[in-house]
Amino acid sequence: MKEIPVFYPEQTFFHQPQYELHKGERMPHLDSSARVTQILKSLRESGIADINIAYFYGMPWIEQVHDSRYLTFLAQASQNIEKLVPDSEVSPGEKRALYPSIFPYSQRCKSYGGEAEIGLFSYDTYTPVMAETFAAAVSSAGCALVAASLIIEGEKVVYALCRPPGHHALKDKMGGYCYLNNMAIATQYLLKNGVEKVAILDIDVHHGNGTQEIFYDIPRVFYASIHANPNLMYPYFSGYSEETGTGAARGTKCNIPLAKGSGEEVYQEAVEKALKQIRDFSPKYLLISAGFDTHKDDPFNFFPLSTEYYEKLGETIAKHGLPVLVVQEGGYNPEILGYCVVSFLHGLIKAS
Ligand code: SP5
């Protein structure tokens, strides 16, 4: 059997945020590099993957999606972290990390300094900038780009093990552990390489607000997402069913929020509903923002999906017969994450 091409970012292991700020408290950061270690371990054991390190440096493609001022900020904040976070602000045993404390209420000037600057480019307190952040984020985007290039070359299933994740990143703001929107960057790459239309199906438990926002008025990109009711779950401000796109893109965005505790039957129904709309759109490729934080043992604890269910999900997706690019998003229980990925990939190749 042919192995699935898999790529992971060269710089991912250097990115190690230590804590997130939640309601004024420090909580252990969930996006640990153990996630990647465990996924690679399960993939190696499974024998279904051809694992490669992605070395691609895709800055021109990243610039197609993200604002240059935001990119300059990220690069310089990582580079100048010693000045931005002086010794007096670093506790013993901690690494230098920059978090926002104030968000813009007025923007009448060209530029802002001090505490304001990171606030301009952030929308939450879960997404710190550290010395290695920019390089890791660029590397993660490069991973999605390499995978996308193989899809263009005719591969049927490719898996980009991106970390840091991307679907919460806006064109000019980080958030939700995301800095650069890997999926949006891969999508732009496809659109600029002669692909007329693509569809993104986002199966992370959180709404992919960044991806939706970037393509909200672009009719060539269908974005469908199945996620936790945003009344109860991050990112709170989007993911409602009335969000369907704007202007010429009206009807190309599809949000299916589900109630807490929704099980595999309800979830499967939502998947079929999303896929039906995607079929009617007739895209050339199907791109999956794959989060496994929908699992019953994930710390987000919202849906009770089993490891085995991801195989059925993969099979359901593959039945559509389109080439599938899988981009890793969330999933925060390293103990099971690798099995979830393998189960999902099994499903994808079973039907193809
Ligand atoms: C890519 C992705 O899945 N990002 C998720 C970002 C969610 N951030 C919200 C953090 C809320 C505080 N931590 C709660 C721990 C769960 N029990």
Ligand code: ZN
């Ligand atoms: Zn998530």
